[in-house]
Amino acid sequence: MSDILLSARDVRRDFRVSGGFGKPRRTVQAVRGVSLDVPRGGVVGIVGESGCGKSTLAKILLGLDAPTGGEVRFLGQPIHAMPRAERAGHIQPIFQDPYLSLNPHKRVETIIGLPLRVAGVAEREIRARVGEMMELTGLPRRLAGAYPSQMSGGQRQRVAIARALISRPELVICDEPTSALDVSIQAQILNLLQELRAELGLTYVLISHNLAVVEHIATEVMVMNRGEVIEHRPTAELFAAPRSDYTRMLLASILTPEPGKGLPDIAFQPA
Amino acid sequence: MTLLNVENLCIDIPGPRGTLHAVRGVSFHVDKGEILCIVGESGCGKSLTSHALLGLSPRVAQVEAAAFSFDGTDLRRLSERQWQGLRGQRLSMIFQDPMTSLNPSFTIGALLIEVYRRHHPGPRGKARARAIEILRKVGISNAEERLDQYPHQLSGGLRQRVMIAMGLICGPDLLIADEPTTALDVNIQLQILRLLQDLKRDMGLGMVFVTHDLGLVARFADRVAVMYAGRIVETAPVAELFARPCHPYTRALINCIPAPGKTRPGAALGAIPGVVPSLVGPQAGCAFRDRCAHATPLCQTRLERRHDGAGHAYECHYTPEETAA
Structure with a gap:
């Protein structure tokens, strides 16, 4: 259980951005020295406000973006030196918006089968595995020939999950997988992610700004602010006794469904 | 004092495959200094309802109501010019995006x-x-x-x-807010909600607050209207709604959300099977029946509205005791 699937060491990512018309370019440090170990079978939740660098980190962990400094290793192998196809076989993404992350011109079966087609798997096997995957993710077979535009948000997210899992990755990086969905659909998708994790022995990195969702399915939580790690501890511990003021503020802002409590009373700094 | 009164609001949108009955007889009122939260999922008609409150319905939509008044003024009879004098001034809106x-x-x-x-x-x-x-x-x-x-x-x-x-x-006296904080970080959301609550307390601002976030509703609303497929299926004061949800949909919705301290981490959440029905063409009976574990043949043909006399009303043939899981 304690073996480490993915480990990041002192990962940094700087962006050169325009300083505005006529002004010199400046550097934004989106991720500043993040180290992270993802244990096999675990669910590591990454939380933080918008702009804290969590999505940039996700891209780096996926190998889609190269860090400016530091290193990411998958089972000891540096992922940025790995051939793309091999890396894609180990690590797969699920993105936030199933309206944007699926090609609208392709049929569902083509979308789900694409990772296998890229890997050069025989057409016949692809068809069998797409069918298997659709069943596993709760998609009716009749939707195989449908286009994303003909499906509901929940069904589209199931397609995205099926596509992520078809190449049998060990690690899935979910960037806000339910924030574009309705609550009843969010519950379906979270349940599905949990079932699949148990069934296929998956490991997740779950990026979310919804702390209730993270508390529900993560085994450990990393809190980020301004590109740095504030705290990284087991979920129950972190929620029971946050160590930093920043985490305490984040936790206090959650609106739990308890009428009569009113809005939480915490102090703010103006933006 | 009643600021806004809406009775039997219907919004139909004609289309090539028949008329879409997007809002099917919605009634509610908002008092001065009161926050009414309308909760519902995509496609339940909550945004169309909130836009209709400002006279901003899409041109193709047919809007009808038995009563539709703001502070004594019958809004059904307003000219576009009169609407313009009201909008942004006494009646104002915060859009989603x-x-x-x-x-x-x-x-x-x-x-x-x-x-x-x-x-x-x-x-x-x-x-x-x-x-x-x-x-x-x-x-x-x-x-x-x-x-x-x-x-x-x-x-x-x-x-x-x-x-x-x-x-x-x-x-303004009345603010219509359509998911104004959905895209914001939790602490900024909280700051905005506190501002709105201050305005309510200090200036008697009334609010119709459309959202799908039940946590926000619980902490922020005075009264709640739960919408499903174009109807308000349950309405109650906020504490009453969470203490005694009566409509099977309301109960299912509350069970869907992970709540720190309440739901057990890792346990399955109560998902609602199936999808929202199509509202194109004639509608009859309870729209939730196909997703409801307690539906009977009666639910296909008739609707029944029950009141408890203290502001809690719901549309179901059965009492919560009868539909308890």
């Missing part, structure tokens, strides 16, 4: 000052001072500087606060 609702070719100052001067003709300087005041109120510290910036120079959270400032600049 700050990325698309702000005109990119004007500065924040120009946008705010235009709204104010439309209703309060007078010197620009006065309008500018008011704009600065309202920006400070929504938690923007360097307000003077922001006035000269364009929407694209602001972050999403700041843009949403500018939207809210535009809605509040004339000091």
Whole structure:
């Protein structure tokens, strides 16, 4: 259980951005020295406000973006030196918006089968595995020939999950997988992610700004602010006794469904 | 004092495959200094309802109501010109998406000052001072500087606060807010909600707050209306709704959300099977029947509305005891 699937060491990512018309370019440090170990079978939740660098980190962990400094290793192998196809076989993404992350011109079966087609798997096997995957993710077979535009948000997210899992990755990086969905659909998708994790022995990195969702399915939580790690501890511990003021503020802002409590009373700094 | 009264609001949208009955007989009222939250999922008609409250329904929509009045004025009889005098002034709206609702070719100052001067003709300087005041109120510290910036120079959270400032600049009596905090970080959301609550307390601002976030509803609303497939299936004071949800849909919705301290981490959440029914063509009976574990043949043909006399009403043939899991 304690073996480490993915480990990041002192990962940094700087962006050169325009300083505005006529002004010199400046550097934004989106991720500043993040180290992270993802244990096999675990669910590591990454939380933080918008702009804290969590999505940039996700891209780096996926190998889609190269860090400016530091290193990411998958089972000891540096992922940025790995051939793309091999890396894609180990690590797969699920993105936030199933309206944007699926090609609208392709049929569902083509979308789900694409990772296998890229890997050069025989057409016949692809068809069998797409069918298997659709069943596993709760998609009716009749939707195989449908286009994303003909499906509901929940069904589209199931397609995205099926596509992520078809190449049998060990690690899935979910960037806000339910924030574009309705609550009843969010519950379906979270349940599905949990079932699949148990069934296929998956490991997740779950990026979310919804702390209730993270508390529900993560085994450990990393809190980020301004590109740095504030705290990284087991979920129950972190929620029971946050160590930093920043985490305490984040936790206090959650609106739990308890009428009569009113809005939480915490102090703010103006933006 | 009742500020807004809506009875039997129906919105139909004709289409090639038949008429879409998007809102099917919705009734509610909002008092001065009261927050009514309308909760529901995509496609339940909550946004169409909130837009209709401002006379901003799509042109193709057929809007009808048995009663539709704001502070004694019958809104059904207003001309477009009269609507323009009311909108933004006494009746105001905060839209959902700050990325698309702000005109990119004007500065924040120009946008705010235009709204104010439309209703309060007078010197620009006065309008500018008011704009600065309202920006400070929504938690923007360097307000003077922001006035000269364009929407694209602001972050999403700041843009949403500018939207809210535009809605509040004339000091409205009633605010219609369609998911105004959905795109914001939790602490900014909290800050905005507290501001709105202060305005409610200090100025008697009434609110129709449309959202799908039940946690927010529990902490913020005075009364709640739960919408499903174009109808209000249950309405109650907030504490009563969470203590004794009566409609099977309301109960299912509450069971869907992970709640720290309540739901057991890792346990399956109560998902609602199936999908929302199509509202095209004639409708009969309870729209939730196909997804409801307690549905009987009666639910296919008839609807029944039950009241407890204390403001809790729901549309189900069965009592919560009868439909308890």
